[in-house]
Amino acid sequence: MTQKSILITGCSSGIGYDASQEMAARGWRVFATCRKEEDCARLRREGLDSFQLDYEDEASIESALDQVLSLTGGTLDALFNNGAYAIPGPVEDLPRDALRAIFEANLFGQFDLTNRVIRVMRAQGHGRIVFCSSVLGFIGMRWRGAYNATKFAMEGLADTLRLEMRDTNIEISLIEPGPIGTKFRNNAILQFEKWIDWEKSARREQYKTSLLKELYNGSGSGPFELPSSAVTKKLIHAVEARRPKPRYFVTTPTYIMGAFKRILPTRALDWILLRG
Numbered sequence: 001m002t003q004k005s006i007l008i009t010g011c012s013s014g015i016g017y018d019a020s021q022e023m024a025a026r027g028w029r030v031f032a033t034c035r036k037e038e039d040c041a042r043l044r045r046e047g048l049d050s051f052q053l054d055y056e057d058e059a060s061i062e063s064a065l066d067q068v069l070s071l072t073g074g075t076l077d078a079l080f081n082n083g084a085y086a087i088p089g090p091v092e093d094l095p096r097d098a099l100r101a102i103f104e105a106n107l108f109g110q111f112d113l114t115n116r117v118i119r120v121m122r123a124q125g126h127g128r129i130v131f132c133s134s135v136l137g138f139i140g141m142r143w144r145g146a147y148n149a150t151k152f153a154m155e156g157l158a159d160t161l162r163l164e165m166r167d168t169n170i171e172i173s174l175i176e177p178g179p180i181g182t183k184f185r186n187n188a189i190l191q192f193e194k195w196i197d198w199e200k201s202a203r204r205e206q207y208k209t210s211l212l213k214e215l216y217n218g219s220g221s222g223p224f225e226l227p228s229s230a231v232t233k234k235l236i237h238a239v240e241a242r243r244p245k246p247r248y249f250v251t252t253p254t255y256i257m258g259a260f261k262r263i264l265p266t267r268a269l270d271w272i273l274l275r276g
């Protein structure tokens with residue numbers, strides 16, 4: 001039986017790293033990509049096929065997929081679109097260039113890669129495409145507007161793509177985690193410092209009294225936080241099950257918010273989120 005292959009993005013740490021290790025352990029040929037070459041070199045030392053893929057760089061997307069296809073003889077069984085980052089801050093403080101950059105990384109690059117992979121999967125007659133979304137892909141929360149927007153848009157495109165692929169043997173799934181123990185907040189701090197001029201904001205005092213503390217100090221591991229392996233478990237079902245699900249919730253808050261979204265009036269949900 002031919003070894004199945006999967007391309008995973010954002011593998012330097014966290015969800016992508018765990019997924020690459022576990023899928024390799026299950027016998028898949030894993031192509032684990034990262035934005036930085038030093039991270040790729042580390043993964044190669046660990047025995048994985050790894051090379052650069054930066055969603056914000058169209059040339060790197062093309063190059064990475066070309067390398068995958070050259071190693072598999074032109075096939076690819078699964079794609080896990082995982083890499084993403086956040087730019088914390090109120091919507092009114094988000095510069096246009098910041099929104100442009102995060103949409104390139106979290107949305108445009110993902111669907112550029114996806115559409116290239118679809119051509120491969122059409123030719124071979126099958127495939128699985130999985131997007132790592134978030135509870136913030138269907139619930140809006142304060143100070144997370146840029147990330148919310150990219151994930152809401154991802155879900156809209158993925159839902160549409162799933163309907164459009166019904167006449168093919170290409171399956172589309174979304175994984176929607178809540179709090180997962182990764183370096184996500186550390187990366188968000190770097191983006192905040194790059195883009196947000198909080199000292200000139202109309203919310204300057206609010207930053208000083210709460211927003212900066214929340215960002216830099218965080219709340220530690222919350223009672224509902226799960227390890228990255230919880231996401232990998234859902235990924236395994238999405239790429240190996242005979243009938244994968246369109247959506248996979250991960251963590252208790254995601255299930256709770258999913259229920260609230262279905263049953264509560266908007267203002268009631270807003271009330272809960274403002275106290276959250």
